[in-house]
Amino acid sequence: MRIFTFSIITFLAFFTAINVNAQTIVNDGFESWTDINHPLMWCGSKTNFNPATNIVQYSTSVHGGTYAVQLINTLTSGQRFTTQGVSVTAGTTYTISFWVRGHGGIATRIWDGAYEGSVTYSNINSSTWTQMSKQVSAVNSVSNAEFIFYVNNSNVDLGHIQLDDVTINGPNGASPLISITSPSYNEVIYTPDVNINFVVSNFVVGASDGHIKPTVDGVVGVIASDLNPISITGLAAGQHTIILELVDNTNASLNPIAVDTVKITTNLTPPVAKSIYEIQYTTAVPAISPYVDVLVTTSGIVTGKCGTGFFMQDSAKAWNGIFVL
Numbered sequence: 001m002r003i004f005t006f007s008i009i010t011f012l013a014f015f016t017a018i019n020v021n022a023q024t025i026v027n028d029g030f031e032s033w034t035d036i037n038h039p040l041m042w043c044g045s046k047t048n049f050n051p052a053t054n055i056v057q058y059s060t061s062v063h064g065g066t067y068a069v070q071l072i073n074t075l076t077s078g079q080r081f082t083t084q085g086v087s088v089t090a091g092t093t094y095t096i097s098f099w100v101r102g103h104g105g106i107a108t109r110i111w112d113g114a115y116e117g118s119v120t121y122s123n124i125n126s127s128t129w130t131q132m133s134k135q136v137s138a139v140n141s142v143s144n145a146e147f148i149f150y151v152n153n154s155n156v157d158l159g160h161i162q163l164d165d166v167t168i169n170g171p172n173g174a175s176p177l178i179s180i181t182s183p184s185y186n187e188v189i190y191t192p193d194v195n196i197n198f199v200v201s202n203f204v205v206g207a208s209d210g211h212i213k214p215t216v217d218g219v220v221g222v223i224a225s226d227l228n229p230i231s232i233t234g235l236a237a238g239q240h241t242i243i244l245e246l247v248d249n250t251n252a253s254l255n256p257i258a259v260d261t262v263k264i265t266t267n268l269t270p271p272v273a274k275s276i277y278e279i280q281y282t283t284a285v286p287a288i289s290p291y292v293d294v295l296v297t298t299s300g301i302v303t304g305k306c307g308t309g310f311f312m313q314d315s316a317k318a319w320n321g322i323f324v325l
Contacts, residue, residue, distance in 0.1 A: 024167060024168070024169055025086055025094070025168045025169065025170055026083060026086070026147065026166060026167060026168035027166075027167050028041070028042075028165075028166050028167075029063075029064050029065045029067075029068075029164060029165045029166075030042075030057075030065075030067045030068055030069045030163075030164060030166075031065045031066060031067055033057055033067070036056070036057040037051040037052055037055050037056065037057070038051055038055070039055075039057070039067075039069055041083065041084050042069075042081065042082070042083055042084065043055065043081070043082070043084075044082035044083050044084045044085060044146040045082075045085070045146065046080055046082045046111050046146045046148060047080055047081055047082045048079050048080050049071065049072075049073065049079050049080070049081055049151075053072070054071065054072040054073060054079070055069065055070075055071060055072075055081065056069070056070040056071075056072065057069070057070075058070040058159075058162050060159075062162075062164055063099040063101075063129045063164035063165050064099075064164060064165050065164075068162050068163060068164035069081075069162070069163050069164070070102075070159060070160055070161070070162050070163075071104075071149070071151045071154065071160060071161045071162075071163060072151075072154055072160045072161075073104070073151045073152055073153075073154050073160075073161075074153065074154055074155070074156075074160075075152060075153075076152055076153055076308060077152060078105070078107065078119060078121070078150035078151060078152040079150065079151060079152070080148050080149070080150055081148070081149045081150075081151065081163075082111070082146040082147065082148045082149070083146050083147045083168075084146070085143065085144030085145060085146060086143075086144075086145055086146075086147070087142070087143045087145065088110070088112055088138040088140075088141065088142060088145040088170070089138060089141050089170075090112075090138055090139060090140050090141040091137075091138070091139075092137065092138050092170050093135050093136070093137045093170070093201075093202075094110065094135065094136050094137070094138065094147070094168055094169065094170035095133055095134070095135050095168070095169045095170070095177055096108045096133065096134045096135070096136065096147060096166070096167075096168050097131065097132070097133045097166070097167045097168075097169070097257065098131070098132060098133075098149075098163060098164070098165065098166045098167075099129045099130065099131050099132075099163070099164045099165045100124055100129070100130055100132060100161065100162065100163055100164075101124065101126055101127060101128060101129045101130060101158070101161075101162050102124055102126075102127075102154065102155075102158045102159050102160050102161040102162045103124060103125050103126075103154065103155035103157055103158035103159075103160065103161075104123075104124055104151055104152065104153050104154030104155060104160055104161045105121035105122065105123050105124070105150075105151065105152045105153050105154075106121065106122055106124055106132075106149060106150065106151055106161055106163075107119045107120055107121045107122065107134075107149070107150040108134040108136055108147070108148060108149060108150070109136060109147075109148040109150065110136040110137070110138060110145060110146070110147055110148065111145060111146045111148060112138045112139060112140040112141075112142050112145040113140045113142050113145075114139065114140070115148075116136065116137060116138065116139050117136055117137065119150055121150070121152060122185050123153075123185050123186055124161060124185075125158065125186060125263075126158070126263065127158055128241075129164070130241075130261050130263075131257070131259055131261065132260065132261065133177055133178075133179075133257075133258060133259060133260060135177055135179075135201065147168055149163065176200070176201070176202045176203035176209070176246050176254055176258040177200070177201040177202060177203070177246075177258055178198055178199070178200050178201075178203075178212065178244050178245070178246050178258055178259065178260050179198060179199050179201075179260050180196060180197070180198045180242075180244060180260045180261075180262045181197045181198055181199055182195075182196075182197045183196070183262060183264050184262070185262050185263060186263055186264070186265070187262075187264050187265075188264070188265045188266075188267050189235075189264050189265070189266050189267070190266075190267055190268070190269075190270045190271070191266070191268075192233065192234050192235045192236070192266060192268060193231070193232065193233045193234070193235070194231075194232050194235065194264065194266075195229040195230070195231050195232075196214070196229060196230040196231075196232060196242060196244065196262070197229045198212075198227075198229075198230075198244055198260070200212075200227060200246065203246055203258065205224070205225060205226060205227055205246075206225050206226065207225075207249070209246075209248070209249075210246060210247050210248040210249050210251075210254070211223045211224060211225050211246075211247055211249070211251065212224040212225075212230070212244055212245070212246060212247070213244070213245045213246075213247045213251060214230050214232070214242070214243070214244055215242070215243040215244075215245070216232055216235075216240060216241070216242050216243075217240055217241055218241075223247075223251060230244070235266045236266065237266050237267060237268045238265065238266060239263060239264070239265045240263070240264055240265070240266065241261065241262075241263050242261070242262050242263075242264065243259060243260070243261045244259065244260055245257070245258065245259040246258035246259070267295070271295040271296050271297045272291075272294070272295075272296050272297070273296070273297050273298070274291060274296045274297070274298055275298060275314065275320075276298055276300055276312070276313065276314050276315075276319070276320050276321065276322050277314075277315070277317075277319045277320050278290075278291070279291050279296060279298060279322060280319040280320070280321070280322055281319040298312075298314075298322070299314065300312040300313050300314035300320075300321075300322070301313060301314065303321070306323070308325065309323055309324055309325040310323070310324055311323055311324075312324055
């Protein structure tokens with residue numbers, strides 16, 4: 001894999017110099033490492049992972065090449081994994097495309113003298129590699145900006161978060177981008193039919209630039225030529241992978257690829273509405289709810305917050321309060 005660099009003298013076999021007018025700033029498959037915890041040209045000054053224990057050279061079923069990087073952070077608060085410093089231009093939008101799998105949250109951001117934008121996590125819970133694209137915008141023109149991956153809530157069951165084949169494009173114009181806005185990643189849908197809502201940037205859908213190619217569980221659907229929600233019908237119960245890709249007027253992929261993915265689960269048995277009392281009351285020993293492992297809906301007034309959960313009740317009587325994670 002090729003990687004961004006300041007010099008091509010010492011590392012000629014592994015690096016490609018970047019022309020200031022070129023669009024690709026970073027093109028890295030984590031093939032070059034200074035040691036097993038430090039991928040070359042990463043771990044910038046804003047990285048707050050502990051490389052000795054939480055950044056790992058990964059070689060099991062990688063997406064491309066020989067290595068990927070494994071990022072470990074089981075905490076709810078995110079930790080940062082960043083590029084080394086690169087030049088960015090104020091007012092420019094950069095597209096970060098990457099392949100990810102594992103179990104945990106991942107988000108992107110940019111530091112250009114300040115942390116720009118907000119941190120919005122995508123929850124990953126899959127052993128299958130998924131390509132994602134995110135955009136970040138520079139507010140300041142600096143020569144030492146760092147592009148950031150945040151990771152939180154990683155879980156050992158699927159090897160925490162594994163990241164591979166990262167490209168960052170700019171600054172001579174933003175790349176086309178498509179982002180699915182709903183349903184959300186890993187959302188449960190209680191109907192066989194769903195509308196996929198999305199937004200498109202830097203690309204005119206229709207006769208001008210191209211179209212949208214939807215794929216459901218590996219099957220290509222009807223090519224879309226407008227920005228209306230894409231309707232998917234007749235889904236069976238279970239997990240489904242939905243991909244929207246921008247394609248040119250011959251239906252070929254763009255370069256770089258512009259794609260977004262969402263995984264949903266259809267549950268054709270809707271949740272049962274129960275009061276908090278019905279959920280909580282039991283005479284069993286030990287006290288176990290009669291609806292343990294059953295999906296239900298309920299309502300009440302939030303009376304307190306604790307950590308990532310909250311207390312809710314619908315009466316001051318016994319069995320009428322519940323803690324929700």
